[in-house]
Structure formats: C-alpha cells, structure tokens
Amino acid sequence: MMQEQIKELQRFKKDTAYFEKHRDELLGKYPEQWVAIFNEKVAGASVDLEQLLTDLEQHAVPIEKALIEHVSAKDELLILPS
Amino acid sequence: MIRGDFYTSGMTRRPFIDAILQFPAVSNQSLDVKFLIDTGADRTILAPLDAIRLSRRFGLDLTTLAKGQPTTGVGGRTETRSLDATLIIDTFTTTINMRVLEVPPPPIPAIPSLLGRDVLSHFALFMEDRTNRVLLLEPHEADALNLL
Numbered sequence: 001m002m003q004e005q006i007k008e009l010q011r012f013k014k015d016t017a018y019f020e021k022h023r024d025e026l027l028g029k030y031p032e033q034w035v036a037i038f039n040e041k042v043a044g045a046s047v048d049l050e051q052l053l054t055d056l057e058q059h060a061v062p063i064e065k066a067l068i069e070h071v072s073a074k075d076e077l078l079i080l081p082s
Numbered sequence: 083m084i085r086g087d088f089y090t091s092g093m094t095r096r097p098f099i100d101a102i103l104q105f106p107a108v109s110n111q112s113l114d115v116k117f118l119i120d121t122g123a124d125r126t127i128l129a130p131l132d133a134i135r136l137s138r139r140f141g142l143d144l145t146t147l148a149k150g151q152p153t154t155g156v157g158g159r160t161e162t163r164s165l166d167a168t169l170i171i172d173t174f175t176t177t178i179n180m181r182v183l184e185v186p187p188p189p190i191p192a193i194p195s196l197l198g199r200d201v202l203s204h205f206a207l208f209m210e211d212r213t214n215r216v217l218l219l220e221p222h223e224a225d226a227l228n229l230l
Contacts, residue, residue, distance in 0.1 A: 005104075005112070006173070008112070009100060009102055009114070009170065009171075013100045016087075016116055017087075020089050023090055048188075049131070049134065049188070049189075050134075053138055062139075063138065064112065064113045064114065064135060065114050067114070068131060068135070069192075072093075073093060074093070075093035
C-alpha cells in the first residue's frame with residue numbers, strides 16, 4: 001500500500017513540475033482560467049471550476065489525482081489565515 | 083531528507099511540497115495535494131479548491147463535519163471544519179487533525195492548501211531562494227549539521 005502511495009506521489013510531482021515548466025505557455029493559452037494537469041498533459045481548462053470538474057469527470061480524469069491550478073498573471077499578496 | 087520546490091503561484095515564487103492525504107471518513111480514499119509551506123500557520127489547512135475536489139470525488143458532505151476553530155489572519159476570520167487525515171510525504175507518514183476552510187460561494191478563491199507547523203514541527207526546515215532549495219530535514223540530519 002505504501003509503495004503505491006509513493007509511486008502515486010512521484011506521478012503527482014511530475015505533474016506539478018510539468019505545470020511549472022509550461023506555466024508561461026499555459027498563461028498565454030488559458031489566461032485567468034482553472035487548468036487541470038494529469039499525467040503531464042493538460043486534461044482540461046475552464047474559467048469556471050465546477051465546469052472544469054464536470055468536464056474532467058466526463059472524460060474519466062480522476063479529480064483527486066489531477067493537479068488543478070488557477071493560471072493568472074495577477075500578482076496577489078498572500079497573507080493567509082492560520 | 084524530503085525535498086520540496088519553489089513553484090510560481092500567481093506571479094510569485096513560493097515554497098511548496100507535494101503530499102498525499104488519506105481520509106478515514108471516506109474509507110481511506112486519498113487526495114493528492116500541493117501544499118504551500120507556511121511556518122506561520124499553526125495547523126495544516128485544506129483550501130476550498132482541495133475541499134471541493136475531496137467532497138465531489140468521494141461524496142463527503144463537508145457541512146456534516148465537526149466545526150473546527152475559526153482561522154484568523156490579516157484577511158479576517160474564516161469558519162472551518164475539522165477532519166482527520168493521514169498525510170504522506172515521501173516515506174514520512176503522520177496522522178493529523180486538519181482544518182478545512184469553509185467553501186465560499188463562487189468564484190472560488192485560488193489559494194493553496196497550507197502545510198502548517200503541526201507537520202513542519204517534525205522537521206528542520208531549510209529554505210533558500212538563491213539555490214531554489216526547500217528541504218525538510220529529519221532530526222538526525224539536522225543534528226548532524228552541528229548548528230548552534
């Protein structure tokens with residue numbers, strides 16, 4: 001079981017690395033949208049998060065494993081609740 | 083030693099670490115989460131985006147969870163729910179009682195989930211923008227540095 005989780009984490013890390021590497025390209029293509037990455041590919045994009053999740057489900061993309069990011073050029077200061 | 087990374091969030095580079103959460107409340111189903119490392123957060127917090135993924139995928143009604151302590155920050159006070167989880171980062175595993183931020187009406191804020199001091203306290207955190215290093219050192223690794 002632990003081996004499966006480690007393998008899944010390694011897969012997810014590749015998706016986060018893919019997003020970082022292609023961020024500028026994604027920003028040009030999907031500005032101010034939610035973008036899903038799964039297995040180092042863009043699995044979907046939408047301005048509406050719920051719509052994106054519906055699209056992913058319809059295409060059998062596991063939303064619990066996909067990386068979902070909001071692609072934005074806005075530079076917001078993050079001071080988060082704790 | 084566990085490695086994180088600086089990733090771009092908005093237009094700013096911030097320290098993140100990838101992890102898996104397993105939830106006993108949904109038969110130990112798991113959720114992959116990209117956590118922002120936040121030494122100012124007392125507890126690990128699940129952001130609305132990840133809460134929606136969890137709720138939608140596994141049919142967990144977040145409103146049925148016990149209320150947690152409200153979170154308070156510069157931006158104000160937010161209600162939370164309390165949820166037990168097992169957190170897995172590489173070979174490190176721990177059980178936590180995390181806080182789930184209440185999901186506001188759309189638009190959903192694009193804020194990340196936070197890895198707080200309830201987890202970070204297991205490690206010595208080394209972070210350096212210059213070399214892009216984000217390292218979580220285990221106690222014996224930190225002790226070997228002989229830092230005073």
